Amino acid sequence: MPEKPLAxxxxxxRTWLAAVLILVxxxxxxxxxxxxxxxxxxxxxxxxxxxxxxxxxxxxxxxxKPQARELIVIAVLAAIAVAGRSAFFMLPQFKPVVAIVIxxxxxxxxxxxxxxxxxxxxxxxxxxxxxPWTPWQxxxxxxxxxxxxxxxxxxxxxxxxxxxxxxxxxxxxFVYGGIINAGxxxxxxxxxxxxxxxxxxxxxxxxxxxxxxxxVLFLFVLARPMLEKLDRIKTKYGLIEPGGK
Amino acid sequence: MKDRFSSFHPIVNFVYFAAVLLFGxxxxxxxxxxxSLASALLYSIMLNGKKAVTFNVLYMLPLLLxxxxxNPLFNxxxxxxxFYLKNGNPITLxxxxxxxxxxxxxxxxxxxxxxxxAVMTSDKFIYLFxxxxxxxxxxxxxxxxxxxxxIAQLKVISNAQKCIGRDVSQGSILARARNGMTILxxxxxxxxxxxxxxxxxxxxxxxxxxxxxxxxxxxxxxRDKLVFLLMLGLIAVILTGAVLGENTMRFFPxxxxxxxxxxxxxxxxxxxxxxxxxxxINVLEEVKWKRIESRM
Numbered sequence: 001m002p003e004k005p006l007a008x009x010x011x012x013x014r015t016w017l018a019a020v021l022i023l024v025x026x027x028x029x030x031x032x033x034x035x036x037x038x039x040x041x042x043x044x045x046x047x048x049x050x051x052x053x054x055x056x057x058x059x060x061x062x063x064x065k066p067q068a069r070e071l072i073v074i075a076v077l078a079a080i081a082v083a084g085r086s087a088f089f090m091l092p093q094f095k096p097v098v099a100i101v102i103x104x105x106x107x108x109x110x111x112x113x114x115x116x117x118x119x120x121x122x123x124x125x126x127x128x129x130x131x132p133w134t135p136w137q138x139x140x141x142x143x144x145x146x147x148x149x150x151x152x153x154x155x156x157x158x159x160x161x162x163x164x165x166x167x168x169x170x171x172x173x174f175v176y177g178g179i180i181n182a183g184x185x186x187x188x189x190x191x192x193x194x195x196x197x198x199x200x201x202x203x204x205x206x207x208x209x210x211x212x213x214x215x216v217l218f219l220f221v222l223a224r225p226m227l228e229k230l231d232r233i234k235t236k237y238g239l240i241e242p243g244g245k
Numbered sequence: 246m247k248d249r250f251s252s253f254h255p256i257v258n259f260v261y262f263a264a265v266l267l268f269g270x271x272x273x274x275x276x277x278x279x280x281s282l283a284s285a286l287l288y289s290i291m292l293n294g295k296k297a298v299t300f301n302v303l304y305m306l307p308l309l310l311x312x313x314x315x316n317p318l319f320n321x322x323x324x325x326x327x328f329y330l331k332n333g334n335p336i337t338l339x340x341x342x343x344x345x346x347x348x349x350x351x352x353x354x355x356x357x358x359x360x361x362x363a364v365m366t367s368d369k370f371i372y373l374f375x376x377x378x379x380x381x382x383x384x385x386x387x388x389x390x391x392x393x394x395x396i397a398q399l400k401v402i403s404n405a406q407k408c409i410g411r412d413v414s415q416g417s418i419l420a421r422a423r424n425g426m427t428i429l430x431x432x433x434x435x436x437x438x439x440x441x442x443x444x445x446x447x448x449x450x451x452x453x454x455x456x457x458x459x460x461x462x463x464x465x466x467x468r469d470k471l472v473f474l475l476m477l478g479l480i481a482v483i484l485t486g487a488v489l490g491e492n493t494m495r496f497f498p499x500x501x502x503x504x505x506x507x508x509x510x511x512x513x514x515x516x517x518x519x520x521x522x523x524x525x526i527n528v529l530e531e532v533k534w535k536r537i538e539s540r541m
Contacts, residue, residue, distance in 0.1 A: 044270040062378050068444040068452050075384045076440040079391030080433065086392070115384070123388045126367060131358045132270075132351075196319045225430055233437045 025052055046186045050135045054142065057114050069239060074115050077104045081120035084218075086127055093211040097124070098172050099218035100226070101141050105148030106159060107230040108239075113145025136183040140176045147171060164223045168215040177201075177208030248292055248364065249530040250523035254469040255369035257476070262361045264480050265520060269353045272492045275502070277516050278349050284520030285356040291527060292363045301356065309352045316344025322497045343496040364523075372463060395436060402431050472526070479519040486512030 029048050077100060084096035097120050105113025121138035125131070148167065151157035157167055181204040185197050233239065251258065269281050289297040318330075323339025330336060367389050371382045406412045406428055413425045451457065486492050491509045495501040503509060518525075 044267075047270075058378055058381055062380050065453065066380050068447040069441060071380055071384055072387065072440040072444040072447075073437070075387035075391060076436050078384070079388045079395060080436065082388060083392050083395050115381075119381075119384055119388055123385060123392075126362075126389060127392070130362055131355055193319055196315075199319070221426065226433065229430075229433055229437060233441065237441050 046183065047132065047135055050139045050183075053139060054118060054135070057111065057118070057142070061111065061115065069237070070112075073108065073233075073239065074104075074112055074119065077108075077112075077116045078119040078123060081116065082124040082127070085120070085124050088214075089128070091214075093207045094214040095211065096214070096218040096222070097121070097141055098144055098176065098211070098215040099168060099222055101145040102148040102164065102168055102171070102215075102219065103223060103226045103230070105145040106152045106157065106164070107227055107234075108149075110146045110149025110153065113147075113149040114142040115145075117141030117143070117145035133180075133183070136180055140179050143179075144171045144175055147175070159223075159227055161220060161223055164219045165216045168219040169212045172215040173208050173212040176211065177204060180204070181208075248523070249527050251364045253472060253526075254463050254465045255365070255373050256465070257469050257473050258364050258369065259373055260473070261476060261519075261522065262357065262365060264476070266354060266357050266361070268483060268516070268519075269350065269357055272487070272516075273346050273350065273496075274492050274494050275346070276513050277492055278346060278353065280513065280517040281520050282349055282353045282356070284517065284524065285353050285360065287521070287524050289356050289360050291524060292360055297359065300359065305352045305356065308355075309348045312348035312351055313341075313344045316347060317341045320344070324498045339496050339498070339500055342500055346496070360523075369463075391436075395432065398435060399428065399432055402428050402435070406431075472522070476519065476522065479515045479522075482515035483512060483519065486515075 026049055029045055029052075032045075081097045081100040084100060088094050088096065097117075101113060101117040101120065104116040108116075118138040118141060121141045122134060125134045125137070148157060148171075151167070152159075157163055181200045182197065184204070185200045250261075265281065265285070268277075269285075272278070272281075286301060289301065293300070317336050317340040320340040320343065321334050321337065323337030323343075325338035326335040327338055327341075328336055367386065371386050374382045403412055406424065407415070410416070411424045411427065413421050413428065415421070416424065483492070486509070489508065491503050491512050494503065
């Protein structure tokens with residue numbers, strides 16, 4: 001199996017692309033929103049920005065021509081997350097997706113974490129219904145997986161239950177809840193004000209608490225056995241360690 | 246009734262939905278919004294029948310009302326003050342109008358998405374994006390396939406465990422939970438092992454080699470060409486209207502709708518035509534079919 005390109009060049013290409021998007025395309029979109037669309041289309045503009053943030057990941061992944069094994073491991077993890085979400089569908093916000101995304105990020109690296117999260121968000125909505133919330137969910141799940149991978153690589157996140165649970169709870173509450181609630185403000189009231197934002201955070205509080213505790217619970221139960229299984233598969237079939245170490 | 250619009254080339258379906266969703270999100274003009282909402286409703290009922298009616302009445306109507314009420318409570322801009330709230334904040338006509346308009350927009354987009362879900366099946370999506378991002382669309386299609394497969398496999402494992410008295414339906418509550426975890430663990434191991442086998446099988450069958458064809462075959466025939474050109478024409482008219490400022494209205498500080506003219510009328514008709522395109526196609530095809538049938 002050919003080796004992956006070095007982590008350094010991959011990261012720099014993504015950073016370069018992300019920089020172009022952040023510095024050129026996103027401000028251009030915001031200006032377009034203010035000038036052409038009369039500054040009233042937060043919802044549409046924010047949707048575009050969320051989509052932009054996912055483009056570098058997609059482009060870099062496609063450019064790399066990933067191997068079948070790599071593709072399929074990502075697909076399996078995303079499928080487990082989707083199946084898990086549908087298994088608990090009757091309990092609102094009680095979903096294991098974030099837990100599995102974090103495990104994927106820790107085990108297979110930041111990029112795989114992002115892809116598992118974004119794919120799980122996208123595909124699970126084929127079962128639950130697509131809507132304007134899909135890109136937001138994809139982005140939130142993805143970015144949590146990405147963060148998990150980065151923090152693990154930097155040594156800030158350990159493979160221990162405590163460390164994973166703390167990260168899982170905090171990231172679900174602040175990253176997922178923080179972004180999704182802001183997103184729903186742009187969806188429900190096209191008029192942005194700090195008051196609506198605050199109202200959205202207050203009304204979302206209990207949902208986020210349930211979601212965060214579900215993540216902690218799932219990580220507590222699943223983290224060790226899942227990580228062991230993934231490590232075993234990696235050793236048995238010689239899958240490459242994250243970041244091409 | 247069978248939906249004929251679904252049988253068109255995926256690019257026609259996709260461009261149509263991209264256009265109606267985009268326009269639905271951007272244009273805030275009472276006539277255009279009504280046209281879009283009406284065509285979305287009509288098409289969703291045509292596609293999903295009774296289910297769509299209950300969905301629209303049970304979920305969309307309350308959503309519309311809540312969103313419409315929410316805006317004036319938080320937004321106090323506008324010059325026509327109707328009355329004051331207890332805390333001294335004014336409720337204005339403009340903010341109510343804006344709330345209704347924004348709520349309409351949101352509901353319209355959701356109903357369009359419900360139509361999108363029915364028409365743009367995942368194989369069409371993969372057909373369209375398989376060329377641009379082959380690896381990611383392969384992942385999508387694999388995940389879609391894996392989910393039902395895992396559920397079936399879960400049943401197999403669960404039945405095997407039942408034979409040795411270790412199913413989730415056996416033992417005390419604690420034992421049941423433990424059995425459930427064991428079953429999930431077996432499942433995960435199986436899924437991972439199976440995945441590697443699938444990957445090796447894909448490799449030996451030439452995955453990633455050049456010159457491979459895709460599974461779903463769609464032909465872009467004359468019928469597609471006609472509808473596609475018609476659709477592009479309508480979109481061009483609507484975009485011309487947008488550039489000339491016909492498609493939006495001003496809410497704050499006071500309500501101002503652009504003047505009616507021949508041009509604005511053309512834009513409204515084009516917008517309605519675009520929204521109703523699948524409905525018109527369905528009706529025409531149905532009429533054609535009935536006529537052929539009656540001649541036999």
